[in-house]
Amino acid sequence: MGTLIGHVIPGIGFFIIGLWHLINNIKLHSLNPKSYISLPFFPTSKSKYLELYFMMGCSSFYILLELVFGQIGHHLFDSDGAIRSNHLRNFEHAFITLWMLVYSVFAKILDKHGRPKSKYGLTMTLAVVMFCQEFLLYHLHSTDHMGLEGHYHWFLQIVIFVSIVTTILSIGYRNSFLISFVRSFSILFQGVWDIVMGIMLWTPSVIPKDCFMIKEEYFRVRCHTKEALDRAKALTTLEFSWYLVVFVVLTMFLYMYMTKLYPEKAGFEPFVKYDREHEKIEDNVDTKKKSVKSDLLDTLIEA
Incomplete structure (x- = not known):
């Protein structure tokens, strides 16, 4: 992923999914805050699974980019495999x-x-494992992330950790709008920070003062002195804080706009009505099964 494209492409994907969840969670809560319930993914008018198809397509393309298209002219394996x-x-x-x-x-x-x-x-548990896998692979990365690139990745790990915690909490607190709101924002901000990393680390014109780009196993940023590296890291910290403030403010404006656009509606039924109906049917089936078993036991006892 050590390129501008390698960070920007997945960053755009995270940003779109995060924004999609943010908009839909706010909409659901605005229409009926009393019966709000979170969903693992959101349907569209054209396809119930468009969001999942988007994730399948983007992830498949990126795997091919990392292991096939981006390795033309290179050899991933030694002669011994x-x-x-x-x-x-x-x-x-x-x-x-x-x-x-x-x-x-x-x-x-x-x-x-x-x-x-x-x-x-089960779906949300898979999401937890997905974020944990992402966190561990960034944290235990084979590439040396001790310099400026490591500082950027350290902030990314913080955002991923927020996604992990909020996803775990959403399993037990499905009715909490706040948890879903923060989770959606963390996914969106993962995308934002990925895009920022790609631009700031692999665009020569924006590399910090007294630092330079050099090709080792891939292009990376090095600084002439320790003071220059410390300054670059401090600027990265300010940059993270600045982007966080900007997107928190934009998110709050989005929330206020959508609460006016979608006022509370009495008797509004959320998307999960279908699931609840099936739960009731399943409960009735279980009750009938227990009744049949009880009758059979009574018959056996009388015999």
């Missing part, structure tokens, strides 16, 4: 995206064939 050390990062990035593909595929399967009472919890 071992992965070359300078390409370990490509496999790590591909595995991050692979989990997104796994999540989106099983989210659709569970929605179509899973039990109503358990499919939401």
